[in-house]
Amino acid sequence: MIAVIMAAGKGSRLGEYTTNLPKSLLPLNDSGKTLLDYNLDILDALEIKRILIVTGFNSELIEKHTSSNAKVEIIYNPFWDNCNVLGSLYVALNHIDDDFLFLHADTLANLKIWQILEKTNGDMVLPFERKKCGEEEMKVVLGENNALLNITKEIDPEKSQGEFLGIAKFSKKTVSYFKQKAEELFKKGNLNHYMEAVVQSAIQNQDIDITVMDILDNQFVEVDFEEDYQKAKQLFGA
Template identity: 30%
Template structure:
């Protein structure tokens, strides 16, 4: 398994002069540093970070990972950043947004699921800005986007594609428009018959930091590294 962290964006909604993945939690660890540490503690060793905005700040802090550069980070969205990383890979791929703060059991439980493509979800009420999902009668995801009407909850930005479906997903990312999120690629392969299973982590804290109120919540919740 290989892991990809998407950290290329400007993070305009949070208005930081640096990549928001470098925001420092109260106990002194950055969001990105926490993600890398937890993945390595759980046995995920080969990590790629997709960079763009002020990339040297990230690269200087984390010299012992691999990097992919999205040269169009300022005009493209996560579908194209992820495409930069997966095009030459051939393995199961874990990927996550670089602004997700989560308790270690979130990823541990997620990686313990050994079948199907996976999306980490939180079964809660969602607003317009959250990526939402719906399910079929067999419990597999049918829709995943911000526009889902009868949503089951939020897709929190942690995902896994199996090696067998990676070529189809890579092609789906190519089909995406520049401003599409990577979830659009998941919808494409679902329409073509791929199975994508939700993994419910509602019992644990997981916050995607998009807005200042998200960051305030993360600072209140994540006060130590072993949460």
């Protein structure tokens, strides 16, 4: 199994924190441990031997930061400012030759979540947190036996059962599926798609085995705004 980290965006909603610094390099503590370092430590604990990091904004800073890590391969997305997450994943697909863990560099989850995820069966395994969602969250709608019916931001929060964490495990067989569905979407002239658009296609076509995983009481935070950043430092800065 390998890991693929999305780290291309600028993080503009964090204002001055990320004027020149990729969000993934924000420090979690006074020793300089970054959001990216936290996730690299998690992957080390899981004994992941190959890590692809898709970069964009000020890529050279991430390249320098990870230059001593022999497990890391940098994949630069030259279109990072003109596409969304699916575009960054797409540029990595030809480098993926195994089952893979998918994560955003700005999403921090405790090790137990990752350990459960790694052991859960399914071609697409998607962790979620049961909670009342707002408009911004990537929401999940579940049916009987926790069957995934919908995954999107564009839904009434009252109809959702929780938030998708933005981390996942995908089997090797999904690589060609992601490529095919991404190209179908891009050919329509819109590059601004989330990765979840392909998951939504799999739900509708019922052609991929999808498993959702409740994280129960474990901790995670997605760093989008300053309050998220402060929470991440409190929970994961030790």
